[in-house]
Amino acid sequence: MKYKVLIVGGGIVGCTTAMALVKRGYAVTIVERNQIASQTSGESSWAGAGILFPLLPWMYLHEVNQLTMRGAELYEETCATLFKETGLDAELIQSGMLLLPPFDEVAAQNWCKQNQLPFQQVRSGFEPSLANYDGNALWLPTVSQVRPPRLMQALRAWLEKNNVTLLERTELKPLQETQNLSSWETQTGEHLKADIFIVTSGAWSFELLKETASQLNIKPMRGQILLYKPAKNLEHMVYKEGFYMVPRRDGYLLAGSTLEDVGFDPTTTEIIRDQLRAKAAAIMPALKDLPIIKHWSGLRPGTPDNLPTIGAHPNIKNLYLNTGHFRYGLTMAPASAELVANLIV
Numbered sequence: 001m002k003y004k005v006l007i008v009g010g011g012i013v014g015c016t017t018a019m020a021l022v023k024r025g026y027a028v029t030i031v032e033r034n035q036i037a038s039q040t041s042g043e044s045s046w047a048g049a050g051i052l053f054p055l056l057p058w059m060y061l062h063e064v065n066q067l068t069m070r071g072a073e074l075y076e077e078t079c080a081t082l083f084k085e086t087g088l089d090a091e092l093i094q095s096g097m098l099l100l101p102p103f104d105e106v107a108a109q110n111w112c113k114q115n116q117l118p119f120q121q122v123r124s125g126f127e128p129s130l131a132n133y134d135g136n137a138l139w140l141p142t143v144s145q146v147r148p149p150r151l152m153q154a155l156r157a158w159l160e161k162n163n164v165t166l167l168e169r170t171e172l173k174p175l176q177e178t179q180n181l182s183s184w185e186t187q188t189g190e191h192l193k194a195d196i197f198i199v200t201s202g203a204w205s206f207e208l209l210k211e212t213a214s215q216l217n218i219k220p221m222r223g224q225i226l227l228y229k230p231a232k233n234l235e236h237m238v239y240k241e242g243f244y245m246v247p248r249r250d251g252y253l254l255a256g257s258t259l260e261d262v263g264f265d266p267t268t269t270e271i272i273r274d275q276l277r278a279k280a281a282a283i284m285p286a287l288k289d290l291p292i293i294k295h296w297s298g299l300r301p302g303t304p305d306n307l308p309t310i311g312a313h314p315n316i317k318n319l320y321l322n323t324g325h326f327r328y329g330l331t332m333a334p335a336s337a338e339l340v341a342n343l344i345v
Contacts, residue, residue, distance in 0.1 A: 002025060002026060002027040003026050003027065003195045003196060004026070004027045004028075004029070004193070004194045004195045004196070005018075005021055005026045005027065005028045005029070005194055005195070005196045005197075005198065005344075006029050006031060006184065006192055006193075006194035006196070006197050006198070007021075007028060007029065007030045007031070007198045007200055008031050008172060008184070008197065008198065008199045008200060008201050008208065009030075009031075009032065009199065009200035009201030009202060009204070009205075009323070010030045010031070010032030010034075010036035010166065010168070011200065011201075011202055011329070012148070012151070012152065012155070012329055012330050012333045013200040013202065013322055013323065013325060013329055013332075013333050013336060013337065014030055014032070014198075014200035014201070014322075015030070015036070015152070015155040015156070015159060015333075016078070016155070016333040016334050016336075016337040017198060017200055017322055017336075017337040017340060017341065018030055018159055018164050019078075019155065019158065019159065019162075019337065020334075020337040020338055020340075020341035021341050021344070022159075022162050022163075022164060024341055024345055026196075026344075027163075028159075028164045028165070029164070029165040029166075029167060029192070029194065030159070030164060030165070030166050030167065031167045031170050031172060031184075031186075031192065032166065032167065032168050032169075032170065033169070033170065033171045033172075033201075033204065034168070034169065035168045035169065036152070036156050036159075036166055036168060037149070037152040037153050037155070037156040047148065047223070047225065047296055047297065047298025048148050048223070048225075048257075048298060048329075048330055049145070049148075049225065049244060049246045049254050049256065049257065050145045050146045050147055050148045050151070050246065050330060051097070051143070051145055051237060051244065051246060051331070052068075052071070052072040052075055052143065052144045052145060052146060052330075052331050053068065053072060053097060053140070053143045053144075053331070054068040054069070054328060054331065055239060055244070055327070056103065056108075057111055057115075058104070058107040058108055058110070058111035059107075060305070060306060061305050061306075061307060063307060064305065064306050064307060064328070065115075066335075067308070067328070067331075067332040067335045067336060068328050068331045068332055068335075069115070070334075070335035070338075071328075071331045071332045071333060071334050071335035071336070072144065072331060073335075074334035074335060074338065075092055075144065075146060075334060076092065078334050079092040079146065079151075079154075081158070082151075082154040082155065082157075082158050083154070085158055085161060086154050086157040086158050086161065088150065088153055088154035088157055089150060089154070090146050090147060090150050090151040090154050091145075091146060091147035091150050091151075091248070091249055092144060092145075092146045093144060093145055093146075093249060094141075094142060094143070094144045095143070095144065095145055095235070095236050095237055095247065096139065096140060096141040096142070096143055096236045096237065097139075097140045097143040097236060097237040097238070097239060098122070098126065098127055098130075098137050098138070098139055098140075098236050098237065098238045098239070099137060099138040099139075099140065099239050099240075100130075100133055100137050100238060100239065100240035100241075100283070101133060101134065101135035101136060101137060101240075102135065102241070103138070103241075105121075105136060105138070108138055109138075112138075112140070117140065117142065118140070118141055118142055119138055119139065119140055119141075120138075120139040120141070121136040121137070121138065121139075122136065122137050122138075122139045123136065123137070124137075126139065127234060127235060127236055127238065129230075129232060129233075129234055129235075129284055129286060130234075130238065130283060130284055131282065131283060131284070131285050139236075143237065145237060145246055146330070147248060147249075148330060151330075167192070170186055171186065171187045172184050172185065172186055172187065172192075172208060173185045173186065173187055174207065174208055174209070174210060174211055175208060175209055175211060175212050175319075176211055176212070177211060177212050177315070178212075178316060179315065179316065179317065180316065180317055180318060181197050181316050181318055181319050184197060195318065196318050196320070196344060197318060197319045197320070198319075198320045198321070198322055198340065198344075199319070199320070199321050199322070199323055200322045200323055201323060202218075202299075202300070202301040202323060202324075202325070202329065203218065203219070203220035203221075203264070203299045203300065203301040203302070204220075205218050205301065205321070205323040205324065206218045206219065209321075212313070212315070212316065212319075213313065213321070216309060216321075216324070217303060217304055217324075218301050218302065218303055218309075218323065218324045219261070219263075219301075219302045220262075220263060220264050220299040220300070220301070220302065221259055221260065221261060221299070221300045221301075221302035221326070222258065222259075222260040222261075222262050222265065222266065222297050222298070222299055222300075223256060223257040223258050223259065223260070223297060223298055223299075223300055224256060224257060224258045224260070224268055224269070224272045224273070224276065224295065224296070224297045225254055225255065225256030225257050225276075225295070225296060225297070225298075226254070226255045226256060226273065226276050226277065226280065226292050226294070226295050227252055227253070227254055227255075227292065227293040227294040227295070227296075228252070228253045228255065228280070228287055228290055228291075228292065228293060229251055229252050229253065229290075229293055230251075230253055230284070230286050230287060230290060231286070232286065233247045233248075233251050233252075233253055234247040234253060234284065235247070238283060238284075240283060243255070243256070243257075243276075243279045243280075243283070244256065244257070245280065245283065245284065252293070253287075255276055255277075255279070255280040255287070256276060257276075258272055258275075258276070259300075259302075260272075261302070264299065266297050266298070266299055267297065268295050268296060268297050273292070273295050277292065300326055300327060300329070301323060301324045301325060301326060301329065302326050303324040303325075303326045306325075306326040306327055306328060307324070307326075308322070308323060308324040308325040308326070308329075308332065308336060309321045309322075309323055309324045310322050310336050310339050310340055310343075311340075311343065312343065320340055320343065320344060322336050322337070322339075322340045
């Protein structure tokens with residue numbers, strides 16, 4: 001008999017967790033409050049840049065870097081599986097990242113050496129489309145990217161092909177205290193039964209678990225991004241002082257992002273648009289008078305130190321959490337799915 005697993009949340013973490021459990025022989029259902037792989041629902045899974053690297057890793061906890069680097073390592077196998085079984089390309093590209101000054105050169109180089117990450121000091125002109133800068137930039141040639149909307153579409157197709165039940169536009173009531181969970185009630189009064197339950201609902205996790213996990217420290221943090229299509233695109237990803245630019249294979253260029261503590265508000269603002277536009281043009285002058293193709297936002301699950309909660313609930317024996325990944329949900333997703341699936345097994 002297959003154990004039945006109910007995953008609460010159909011973002012990147014929920015979908016990769018489902019994939020990991022299907023491969024281990026479980027019967028999986030995903031409950032999603034909106035639509036899986038939708039680009040209009042405010043979740044961060046499709047909205048992010050898809051950089052498979054912890055930005056400035058020498059400033060993060062060891063555990064955060066462990067998860068991000070393991071997640072990045074697993075993407076080659078994950079994307080190959082998705083393409084083989086669905087024909088959909090998640091656009092995994094090793095485009096490398098150029099870290100522009102100012103930053104702590106000593107800390108950066110020491111971290112790269114300790115973690116066997118190839119790097120090279122380069123001067124202005126290495127990426128010809130950028131404005132001139134003083135000092136050394138750090139070139140990280142092995143850093144990769146994936147395209148979140150394409151990844152989510154491929155994951156959805158894989159889940160459907162592998163008989164995962166997708167219950168979309170289904171909202172659950174906040175969970176009440178219990179020792180063993182047999183079902184979870186929806187807002188319409190339906191009771192969804194399973195043997196094992198996993199919460200992967202990102203920024204919405206605390207609202208679902210506030211009665212049973214009062215110490216769970218997760219809140220929504222909005223990020224806004226711009227999209228351009230320059231005549232000559234960047235060759236590599238670029239990062240400077242909290243701002244990144246990511247070139248896509250088809251010539252589009254992402255520029256962002258922000259960290260805004262505004263609750264569950266996914267709207268975009270003109271003030272932020274203008275700030276992002278100014279930062280982008282200062283780094284890449286060709287963008288100064290270029291029209292913005294698109295401007296969007298996503299809500300990240302903000303947590304202290306970017307540290308997610310992955311593990312069994314302390315009191316409810318068949319409830320697990322895999323949530324609160326903040327800026328690195330996409331990067332960590334395969335690794336945290338692997339962790340929670342192995343824990344359940």
